[in-house]
Amino acid sequence: MKSKLILKDGLIIDPARSIEVRGDVVIEGGKIIDSGPGAAASHSENADVVELNGMIITPGFIDMHCHLREPGFEDKETIKTGSLAAAAGGFTTICAMPNTQPPADSASTLSFIAQTSTRDSLVRVLPIGCVTAGRAGRELAPMIELAGAGAVGFSDDGSPVGDAWIMLRALEYSKPLGLPIINHCEDLSLVANGQMNEGKISTLLGIPGNPSISEEVMIARDTILAEYTGAWVHIAHISTAGGVEIVRQAKRRGVRVTAEATPHHLCLTEYAVMDYDSMARVNPPLRTQADIEALIEGLNDGTIDIIATDHAPHTADDKAQEFGLALPGISGFETALAVLLSLVHAGKIKMADLLYKMSAGPAAMLSSTGLKLGTLEKRAVADIAIIDPDHEWTVDSSVFLSKGKNSPFHGTRLKGKVKATIAGGKFVFNEIGKN
Amino acid sequence: MTTKIVLTSEDIRRTLGRMSHEIIEHNRDLANLVMVGMRTRGVPIAHRLAENIKRYEGTAIPVGVLDFSLYRDDLASRNIQPVVKSTSIPVSIDGKVVILVDDVLYTGRSARSAMDALIDMGRPSSIKLAVMIDRGHRELPIRADYVGKNIPSSRNEDVRVQLIETDGVDEVSIYNPGGAQGE
Amino acid sequence: MSNMEKERSELLTEESEQINWTKKHLLDIDDFSKAEFDLVLKTASAMKEILSRPIKKVPALRGKTIATLFYEPSTRTRGSFELAAKNLSADVINLTPASSSIVKGESLIDTLHTLQAMGVNAVVIRHSMAGAPYLAAKHARASIINAGDGWHAHPTQALLDMYTVYEQKKRLKDLKVVILGDSRHSRVARSNILGFTGVGAKVTLCGPLTLLPPSINYKYHPYPGIEIEPDIQKALNGADVVMVLRLQKERQHSGLMPDIREYKNHYQLNRQRFALAKPDAMLMHPGPVNENVEIEPELIRCPASVIDRQVANGIAVRMALLYLVIGGKNDEI
Numbered sequence: 001m002k003s004k005l006i007l008k009d010g011l012i013i014d015p016a017r018s019i020e021v022r023g024d025v026v027i028e029g030g031k032i033i034d035s036g037p038g039a040a041a042s043h044s045e046n047a048d049v050v051e052l053n054g055m056i057i058t059p060g061f062i063d064m065h066c067h068l069r070e071p072g073f074e075d076k077e078t079i080k081t082g083s084l085a086a087a088a089g090g091f092t093t094i095c096a097m098p099n100t101q102p103p104a105d106s107a108s109t110l111s112f113i114a115q116t117s118t119r120d121s122l123v124r125v126l127p128i129g130c131v132t133a134g135r136a137g138r139e140l141a142p143m144i145e146l147a148g149a150g151a152v153g154f155s156d157d158g159s160p161v162g163d164a165w166i167m168l169r170a171l172e173y174s175k176p177l178g179l180p181i182i183n184h185c186e187d188l189s190l191v192a193n194g195q196m197n198e199g200k201i202s203t204l205l206g207i208p209g210n211p212s213i214s215e216e217v218m219i220a221r222d223t224i225l226a227e228y229t230g231a232w233v234h235i236a237h238i239s240t241a242g243g244v245e246i247v248r249q250a251k252r253r254g255v256r257v258t259a260e261a262t263p264h265h266l267c268l269t270e271y272a273v274m275d276y277d278s279m280a281r282v283n284p285p286l287r288t289q290a291d292i293e294a295l296i297e298g299l300n301d302g303t304i305d306i307i308a309t310d311h312a313p314h315t316a317d318d319k320a321q322e323f324g325l326a327l328p329g330i331s332g333f334e335t336a337l338a339v340l341l342s343l344v345h346a347g348k349i350k351m352a353d354l355l356y357k358m359s360a361g362p363a364a365m366l367s368s369t370g371l372k373l374g375t376l377e378k379r380a381v382a383d384i385a386i387i388d389p390d391h392e393w394t395v396d397s398s399v400f401l402s403k404g405k406n407s408p409f410h411g412t413r414l415k416g417k418v419k420a421t422i423a424g425g426k427f428v429f430n431e432i433g434k435n
Numbered sequence: 436m437t438t439k440i441v442l443t444s445e446d447i448r449r450t451l452g453r454m455s456h457e458i459i460e461h462n463r464d465l466a467n468l469v470m471v472g473m474r475t476r477g478v479p480i481a482h483r484l485a486e487n488i489k490r491y492e493g494t495a496i497p498v499g500v501l502d503f504s505l506y507r508d509d510l511a512s513r514n515i516q517p518v519v520k521s522t523s524i525p526v527s528i529d530g531k532v533v534i535l536v537d538d539v540l541y542t543g544r545s546a547r548s549a550m551d552a553l554i555d556m557g558r559p560s561s562i563k564l565a566v567m568i569d570r571g572h573r574e575l576p577i578r579a580d581y582v583g584k585n586i587p588s589s590r591n592e593d594v595r596v597q598l599i600e601t602d603g604v605d606e607v608s609i610y611n612p613g614g615a616q617g618e
Numbered sequence: 619m620s621n622m623e624k625e626r627s628e629l630l631t632e633e634s635e636q637i638n639w640t641k642k643h644l645l646d647i648d649d650f651s652k653a654e655f656d657l658v659l660k661t662a663s664a665m666k667e668i669l670s671r672p673i674k675k676v677p678a679l680r681g682k683t684i685a686t687l688f689y690e691p692s693t694r695t696r697g698s699f700e701l702a703a704k705n706l707s708a709d710v711i712n713l714t715p716a717s718s719s720i721v722k723g724e725s726l727i728d729t730l731h732t733l734q735a736m737g738v739n740a741v742v743i744r745h746s747m748a749g750a751p752y753l754a755a756k757h758a759r760a761s762i763i764n765a766g767d768g769w770h771a772h773p774t775q776a777l778l779d780m781y782t783v784y785e786q787k788k789r790l791k792d793l794k795v796v797i798l799g800d801s802r803h804s805r806v807a808r809s810n811i812l813g814f815t816g817v818g819a820k821v822t823l824c825g826p827l828t829l830l831p832p833s834i835n836y837k838y839h840p841y842p843g844i845e846i847e848p849d850i851q852k853a854l855n856g857a858d859v860v861m862v863l864r865l866q867k868e869r870q871h872s873g874l875m876p877d878i879r880e881y882k883n884h885y886q887l888n889r890q891r892f893a894l895a896k897p898d899a900m901l902m903h904p905g906p907v908n909e910n911v912e913i914e915p916e917l918i919r920c921p922a923s924v925i926d927r928q929v930a931n932g933i934a935v936r937m938a939l940l941y942l943v944i945g946g947k948n949d950e951i
Binding site: 141143144165 | 875884
């Protein structure tokens, strides 16, 4: 092993610095020490060189929303397998949601997650703490303690913070910490028994519907509460056109609201459920083409700040059930980028803008870590994703590195793939040269 | 209206000097004396008497300040209450001869209030009253043990005592609102 | 200044010293002028001296009757008012809802009319609903003194706190006063904010934002000039006075704060944190103290603590207030 690693002749896209240029990136000691056209020349001694032939070199992706299932649900995924899947997807930093068993509402659980991550994970794992004790929505979790133990935000995801008074208090309480309350915005009373988007398809299929307004109502509520308190609310997995417009208006008023959208909400509609395919059952549900257009517009005008996967692995049994009984969730790490590239190929979003939403955008929300993430500037941590935007492949969930094979993209032909991922200067995934 | 000066600053000095000698003469054990000035103008007078005694006899007599507003018998009938100020007597009065000092003795009610206050504060062996001016018109059976000057006055007259410490000048005058000129 | 000179300067102010006390009731301190604050502090000083005598009684309020009407339980405040009244030779009757016809459903206004018929000069009232003393003031001819109404005000506590600081520091202007704890639900805190800022002190509120008065961290709050500092280290730095508020156990698990453990870890006043205040800082607490919750037990009786003196001063301040409010001529009862 030589001391330096040179990524030679790639297309460097660093959205954080608005750089898009053909060149080399030089890595040493886990950090980027040089980059740009001809950078390799001054570092050729004692260096491993990887020829990229124009493949994209970009900062490793940062996922603000994923479910690693450990502790408590190790059948579905462990921190180790989740990190393997993340690395295969180009992710070098992932934020773990706290709906584990026990939930991450105490420093001791966060400490377990930190230790397990250090031991097992290939990539950086940052914890998200609970908003309420036990995610039960009744009392506040000790957020100051959780922040001290490394939490980068708070959420009760899978569940919304349903009680407005509790959400108000949570925003107040967390405000001095400068960390977001990340809300899974669904008014459960409007969701009722809904299992897919309420609309034409749900009527035809005879499946109870979850109307878009269940999300919109709570996004409206949360932006108003955030405005009232001056605190920061982050809208998880936004899926509705109405929701996007509410966030847009709120941002115009100066409210501290940010929002994320998932690859599946940007690319699949409720039609994916047409043959009762439980792989397409997800919360919030897949919606309509109009919603997709609105989400894309939201990405392009900055209303939606980041992409997040909501990677939600389940066991085969969890999904091999009647639609109404199947657990919602998509195992998304390994298809995220490729799925989103379809939007780039269709000209709906520019490559650099998409990559921004996957690296620099989330990095801006993680200033509490004190780390310089999501950039390829000198002395930044060498977290890098290498992409071949033209590589065509067919998704085969049975070979996913994640334990969760639950993907509605199984069998889909996609164009574009993460070919390698470097975390902290070391390859954690490498398919360069493989087909 | 008329204002008539009845004591000049020189008169006051001599009067207080004579009172000090009287006090010395009638109290064998000076060390057992405590002077307590009744607010407000009794206080500087008490200090002056004690200073005189110190000069004549070399004995330093402790001087205290007494605010007796809370013992007044007219509190319930006044529209405006008096401001309560501090009371401070540097030694215990138990077993002592306390000389209450005031500027003017008139109805006797102030002296009665002051005595009630003193008795709530301790058990003096005796209480004596020293006043610079006695203007008569007692309403209670109170008499002064040491009097500077007797100044008969009528009820509608105002006996005004001014002292350097409080008013910048030593002078006692009688102010008659309906005097020779008529108003 | 020598004793003689000090007395001279006191004497010189006599002419202006007819009391300018025009308040028939004592409902809040939000309308106190600087002169009124000064008058209360000065009168309290005089009353404190009386408390040091062997006979702590003066006849100033002889023949007057004071009723205490406490809809909320209290040992120290009620006892303090009762002693204050008795020290001024007034007569006292104590009413508590449980033991009177109030429990039979008699309304506040009816109760006041009854007291009036009995010839009471002043009613000291404590109630769980903000504004109850104002209602009482509208319907009673007696003077109403607010001993605490809901979350709104506790003016006599603020005045005794101000007197305690004044007694020791000899001034109030520009002192840094830190109020630490649950001021959202504390009438003591609110009255102290008004009192101390009214005399030119600088007040800082410290606590989790969920336990500070609502709207204080939003856009609009009614206390101009005070500082909000949720970080306890920053808040205590250089403090002249640290006033610790009681944390009621019911606050935890209520959505306002996680639990006592998190509160203690980040907001308990312990020796280490108190050391950030000035070396001669005063430690205050309105009581009763929750040991080892809001305050470390060792600090309760440390040399800087004036908690016991607050209790003693409470009697002196309440004597002063009773004298000022009803010491003069009776209104027609």
